[in-house]
Amino acid sequence: MTETYRSPLLQREGAVEAGGVDTGVAAHYGAPTREARRLFDGEAIADLTHFDILEISGADRQSWLDTLSTQRISTLKPSDSTQTLLLSIQGRVEHEMKVLVQPERLLLILEPGAAAPLQEFLNSMRFMLRVEVADLSATHGVLAATRPIPSAGDAVWTDPWPGVSEGGWAYSREDHPGTERPWLLHVVELENTIQAVADEQLAGMMAVEALRIAAWEPRFGAEIDDKTIPHELDWLRTSVHLNKGCYKGQETIARVHNIGHPPRRIVFLDLDGSLHTLPAPGSELKLGERTVGRVTSVALHFEAGPIALGVVKRNVDPESVLSVVDGESIYPASQEIIVAPDAGQVAGRFTGFLRTPPTA
Structure with missing residues (x-):
């Protein structure tokens, strides 16, 4: 277009x-x-x-x-x-x-x-x-x-x-x-x-x-940004065939799924609506004073109110309330897990890219 x-x-x-x-x-x-x-x-x-x-x-x-x-x-x-x-x-x-x-x-x-x-x-x-x-x-x-x-x-x-x-x-x-x-x-x-x-x-x-x-x-x-791998967004559901080889990047797909963890994870955010505004996509997600991710999409839902998707570091506590910082405005945001922090390391299921199970 x-x-x-x-x-x-x-x-x-x-x-x-x-x-x-x-x-x-x-x-x-x-x-x-x-x-x-x-x-x-x-x-x-x-x-x-x-x-x-x-x-x-x-x-x-x-x-x-x-x-x-x-x-x-x-x-x-x-x-x-x-x-x-x-x-x-x-x-x-x-x-x-x-x-x-x-x-x-x-x-x-x-x-x-x-x-x-x-x-x-x-x-x-x-x-x-x-x-x-x-x-x-x-x-x-x-x-x-x-x-x-x-x-x-x-x-x-x-x-x-x-x-x-x-x-x-x-x-x-x-x-x-x-x-x-x-x-x-x-x-x-x-x-x-x-x-x-x-x-x-x-x-x-x-x-x-x-x-x-x-x-x-x-x-x-x-x-998506220039570091995104499919695991981080739960795209192995619909976009990746784990038993198929012969494509660029397949080693990362197999390694992270079988013996690693995706470094980041997508998360659903329930935003505090008391400010009666929405933060901009790209706003920082903070846990205390530490930046742990960013907001990627924001909307006002007809039932759920202000909601968002974000991408955060894998080890961020899923129970913690995050802060969305957009300029001078701060929006408390509770998380709902999409990709779990322990996603990956699928024990006992090897996709064919790994010829032998990983050693301890």
Whole structure:
């Protein structure tokens, strides 16, 4: 998507444009918490047409992406959905892709602005394989909802979160709050956007983010920094196949999962609402005078009130109340564990990357 993109749905009455990475679509249409309630209940659609789309075609498309990424792609069937990552040699997250399998192509749904660098990398890895990578971002976008949108067509990616995909591993509890929020992304032609939502209520990005944070789902454009490894965000659930090799960064995936601990962990934060404002993403998280992490995403939820996701050092006491420091404002924040401090060191389960069990 280009930097100058503006959704035609910003013409809707009450639309207020979002900022930052979500510039070009609505933050809300006049009532963000009510919009979040409607979105949760399946009574509204969210405009994510600023998201980027890549198309991979050619006979080798699935086996090729399989060899590059963390997820098993080669065995997927038409209409299957998955999520996968590209990592650095050190196992750090460089790209995140929501993959929709169609009969003659793969569609990759990406964060705004992610298509160009990813396309450049993928083209550099084509060699003699029968694959073509095309950027559809100028002509296609995404509409999101918690239920199918018949008028949006049948190119629908179904979020695997918070299920545990084949070959995956959960670092958080079984009664995951994300099960309350199904999430469907419909790939549409931009010229058909207004028609696709003609008779629908709309919800802005503030509603989308409130539901995502409450579902504990990380976002590439928010929870990621240049040191992030998948374990820290519980992304082994949906984005990593532990029994699959042959991709850059696999040694870190195996080592941390089997014999180590992720150095940081994502955490859900219940914020004190007495200030009647929200801290900015990027605000420091402090335990006493010590900085132990940062806030990554913040929202006002229609039931839970002010909530956030943050990334903290692994050994921070989960029972402690943290302070979110945003300029002169300080927000007490209680933690709810997503990734446990003792995540990793999976005794007795070796994924094939380790040939022998670790010695004491």
